[in-house]
Each structure stands twice: as structure tokens, then as C-alpha cells.
Amino acid sequence: MLVFDELMLEKLTKLTEDLIVKNQQQFLQNDPVGILQIIHYCKPLVNLQEYCLDKICSEPEILFNSEKFTQLSAPLLEIILKRDDLALDEIKIWENLIKWGLAQEQAPNVNKDVSKWNQDG
Helix, strand or coil: HHHHHHHCCCHHHHHHHHHHHHCCCCCHHCCCCHHHHHHHCCCCHHHHHHHHHHHHHHCCHHHHCCHHHHHCHHHHHHHHHHHHHHHHHHHHHHHHHHHHHHHCCCCCCCCCCCCCCCCCC
């Protein structure tokens, strides 16, 4: 699809996008982070981007339980967290945000298991 976009084949890009949205509901389950990053930076894929964001907001475990969740870029995470339709409890949002933040810093002396944190550090 990126090749289609680069070659300015808008109609072919649109047809491919429509085909994926209508016929392939499991594609997002396989690599949600990779899919989100591709469609975020490929501006003509507006329908596909909206479909994916809607799906992730209604079924957030697709993204937040993904092994690659911590590799999600900050701008994409911000887009998802700012949506009003994210069906995730606030405490789960914070837990995932901490998990993501710790992975970004990769601080060697910080215990990644939040349940083992205390006031003393």
C-alpha cells in the first residue's frame, strides 16, 4: 500500500484500503503497532486509520496486550489516549502508560513490576 501511495495511484490505494476494512478484520490482531505506524504516516489511508483506531478503542486489549505495545511511538499513543471512546478503565490506562514509559527509559535500577514499588524507591 505504501508503494501505491508513493506512485500516486490513489484509486488503487482506496480500493486496497476498502478491501482490507471490509474483508480482513483479523489483520489488526497480528501486529497492531506495526499497522498503526504504517497507516499513521501514510496520509491517504484515512478510512483505514479510522477503522483501526475505532477497533482499538472498542477492544483496547488488541493493542495494550500486544508484545510490541511498548514500541508504539509517542504521537500514536497520544492520539489513542486522547480519544473519548477508549474503552479502558482509567487505572488500566495509567498502568499501561507507566509500562510504556519504563520501556522508553529502560532504567536499569527501576523495578518494572509496578506492584513492587514503595515510597522509599
